[in-house]
Amino acid sequence: MxxxxxxxxxxxxxxxxxxxxxxxxxxxxxxxxxxxxxxxxxxxxxxxxxxxxxxxxxxxxxxxxxxxxxxxxxxxxxxxxxxxxxxxxxxxxxxxxxxxxxxxxxxxxxxxxxxxxxxxxxxxxxxxxxxxxxxxxxxxxKMQQQERIQALGLRNERFITELMHAPLQESTLMMQKDLFPKIQSGCFFVVKHGAKLAVENSLQSFEKETDSQFITHQVEDIIVVCFLASTILQRSDISQVARRLQQKLGDAVYVGIGSPTALFVEMPKSYEEAYEACMQLAADGKRQYGFLTKGKFQQSDEDVITRIEAIVEKGQQEETSRLFQKYQDKLTSADKEDLYIRLKNGLISRNIAPPAISFSSIKANQDWYTYLHLCSSKMREYYQSKSFMEQAKKFIHTHSQEAITLENAAASVNLSASYFSNVFKQEFGMNFIEYLTMIRMQKAKGLIEENVYSLKEISFMVGYKDPNYFSRVFKKYYKESPKQFQQAILRK
Incomplete structure (x- = not known):
């Protein structure tokens, strides 16, 4: 009771x-x-x-x-x-x-x-x-508190993302007044080779000391930090914060600083400066933090094309568009054709179908944004699929003795069964059932060689409830029955 x-x-x-x-x-x-x-x-x-x-x-x-x-x-x-x-x-x-x-x-x-x-x-x-x-x-x-924190986090994420791109929308300025009504000025930091959690932990002490607020955002392999203050920021103030941040994170980290501004419409410019400063610092390798040095960081067209190609190959859509926008007017038609061919060949070499867009049809800059976005998306899907298939592979090996199905495996990586089936065959060269059978037969063969369990026990241990069916599958796979295979081992 x-x-x-x-x-x-x-x-x-x-x-x-x-x-x-x-x-x-x-x-x-x-x-x-x-x-x-x-x-x-x-x-x-x-x-x-x-x-x-x-x-x-x-x-x-x-x-x-x-x-x-x-x-x-x-x-x-x-x-x-x-x-x-x-x-x-x-x-x-x-x-x-x-x-x-x-x-x-x-x-x-x-x-x-x-x-x-x-x-x-x-x-x-x-x-x-x-x-x-x-x-x-x-x-x-606690659940309500978590939901509030998540909702605020999503709003902050949207706010910092919009602040990074010009021109600012009226809704962004309204959001600033709602979320941060006391803010008088702000700027951006861009951190390379840093971990988001480590950056956030390092900034907590600064918030208490400076009565300021920081929002962090991961953009592929960099951490973007939006620094918001209730006072008018000076370059010397933010330089000190950047220096202390870099010292806390270590010598392998570079912190680019954008100019402080009291006008929020200029925040996208601060982000651009911080990003370029960070890339400049990393390329130069002499300083770990600082502002952009004008006139020093000139890149050749070849360098720009190589950088865009590298970013596309990582599937970094946002940074691809940002970089192309910055250099689009400096690239010649020959440069752009070279970029088109490189990206197309990069996709084909990975057995990825390139976008069905000819070079001659890409005329305006907006056409280029579309093409670069499609190439980046395909690369991202490719790497995500590789990652998903590795997870699915582990799932199958772990649960191969159970009555798992294609739907179970697809659900384990949050993919639809039809899409999972296509990607799986493309990745492993066989369908799900063939792969599962291979794993089960390999395990069965190993267990028979150990000569510890009966064939009936092994049948159950590798996922077959019917020993007769297990025997038929084994014979089809190894050209002899489990009993024959066992006897051959014992005769050795």
Whole structure:
């Protein structure tokens, strides 16, 4: 019956919690602690308080998720302690414990949103249910908080992406006023050879010191940082931030700096400068951070074509368009034809069908953007497919002894069955069933050679429930039955 289930069985799927016990009766307090620790392995009792004053001190120090609070304690009583704690940390949940069944106490407790009121001596069932209710409430609040953070993250992602590209839309400026109403100026950093998480961790201390905000965004192999300040930024200020950021990230990292501006319509220009400065620093290899040095970073047409080709081969659509836009007027018709041929050959060499667009039909710059976008998309799909097929391969090897299907394998990499089937055959030169059979037969052959299990056991171990069918498949694959194969081994 349900009454006989342990507390732990009640709380399957619950989240970890930190609990503080405030109870003036030592025996009651220790008994409660023992019950919680024995039945709720994921719950930690972080402290015990013998009176209201101690409860207030420990709540500030330990920041528990939940407090079991006795109402009548010497000095400051439970309700007074709750009022004080609630003011300092309203996130803490309270479960009241009292020997008195008083409506007045319950009514007073409702002021602080307290929903659980346990009468002493509390039955274990009541304690379990109270804990489960609070767990469920905390879990719901955490999910809501995660959703809010994700929504804000998506808005920040959209904001920084729009700030990187000119001309700025009116909606971007409205978003800035909504998200960052106190911002007076900003600029961009571009970090090469850095990890996004390491960059974000390094920027946290700067936010506290400078009263500024940073938004990060990964663009292929670089990290873009948008620096937003509530004051007017000076070049010396952001140079110091860039220097400290680079020092935290290490000598292998380059940090390009864009000019600070109080006009948000100029933020795309700051990004362009930061990007070019970063590429300049990486090519020069003498400094790890700094602004763009004008006139020093001139590239030949050959260099530009090679860079565009390299970026397309990585499937970096955004950077491909940005780079071509920067140099489009400097490239001759011969340069562009050379670029077209290189990209086409690069796709063909990987058995990728190039876009059905002839060179003669690419006339305007917009035509080039379309062509480059298509080439980059095909390259990205190619590398994604390679990655997906490696994941699918691992899935098949891990689950080959199970009754897996093409649909199972496709679902494991979030692809449709039809698309997965086509890509799989292209990658491995055989269809899914042929590949699965090959894996199973190789495992069966190895198990027979070990001479530890019976043929019937091996049949089940490699995924065949019918030993006769397993025997037929094995014979078709190796030109002899499992029994014949086994006997041949034993004769050696």
């Amino acid at each position: 349900k009454e006989r289930l342990s507390a732990y069985e009640y709380r399957k799927g619950g989240i970890p919690m930190r609990i503080l016990l405030a109870e003036d009766e030592l025996i009651e307090r220790k008994a409660m602690r023992k019950f919680i620790e024995e039945n709720f392995p994921d719950i930690e009792v972080v402290a015990e308080a013998e009176n209201g004053r101690k409860a207030i001190e420990l709540a500030a120090k330990k920041s528990p998720d939940v407090m079991f609070m006795d109402i009548r304690m010497p000095g400051i009583n439970g309700l007074e302690a709750i009022e004080k704690i609630n003011t300092e940390n309203p996130a803490i949940k309270f479960i009241l414990v009292s020997a008195y069944d008083s409506f007045d106490y319950a009514k007073e407790a409702m002021r602080f949103g307290i929903k659980d009121y346990i009468l002493k001596p509390g039955r274990k069932e009541e304690i379990v249910k109270a804990i489960l209710r609070v767990q469920k409430e905390i879990e719901a609040e």
